[in-house]
Amino acid sequence: MKLKMLIGLAGVGFALSPNEETERFSGDEARSLIDAGYAVPVSELRTERAVRNPAPEKRG
Structure with missing residues (x-):
């Protein structure tokens, strides 16, 4: 499970x-860290956002 740490944590x-x-x-272990408030789960789903193409340039 992928976690995002909310605090610093060190070990061997x-x-x-x-x-x-991480x-x-x-x-x-991951669920214990989440329950203790030390980390949050990272969503594996990435949101794709649409980007508008610029209007074609008109010159006369």
């Missing part, structure tokens, strides 16, 4: 900063 062999995204933790 790793250090995570606030706003850092997949380091297993499902149970």
